Amino acid sequence: MDVIALIGRILFVVLFFGSAVGHFTQTEAMAGYAASKKVPSPKLATQLSGVVMVVGALMVLLGVWADLGALLLALFLLPTAFLMHDFWAQTDPQAKQQEMIQFNKNLSLAGAALLFFGVYAGPGSDLGLTVTGPLFG
Known part of the structure; x- marks a missing residue:
């Protein structure tokens, strides 16, 4: 079961590393998008969210x-879903569909992150192939 948990962790974090790279290499473009969504300090928010993704994923x-890493990812994903992917406010059908897909992706990933949190803070805290035990629990 330890190897399965490790494979699950690897597959789960791939998306966060890829997204964080975008936050660091395309900061201006992503900050422009964040500004269009009325995110305060969009450039700083873009960079900080990239850091949260890297730290949580690592x-x-x-x-x-x-x-704790899983909790950080969930705490990033939930507000991001509502702030950045407001499909309910879109009038263009194609934009609405894209935002709905991204909103649902973030909610699903937040649910998975909360599941990871619960498993590693609780009954699965003894799953091997980890460097430390849980912080919570």
């Missing part, structure tokens, strides 16, 4: 307080 991947 924690989950390496099993260094994986529960």
Whole structure:
């Protein structure tokens, strides 16, 4: 079961690393999008969200307080879904569909992150192949 948990952690964090790279390499474009969504300090928010994704994903991947890493990712994903992917406010059908897809993706990933949090903070805290045990629990 330890290897399965490790594979699950690897597959889960791939998206966050890829997205974080975009936050760092395309900061201006992403900050422009964030500004259009009325995010305060959009450039700083873009960079900080990239840092949260990298830190949270590394924690989950390496099993260094994986529960805290998963919680960080959930705390990033939930507000992002509502702030950045407001499909209900879109009038163009294609934009509405794209925002709905991204909104649902973020909610689903937040649910998975909360599940990781619960598993690593609770009954699965003894899953091997981690560097540390849980911070919570």
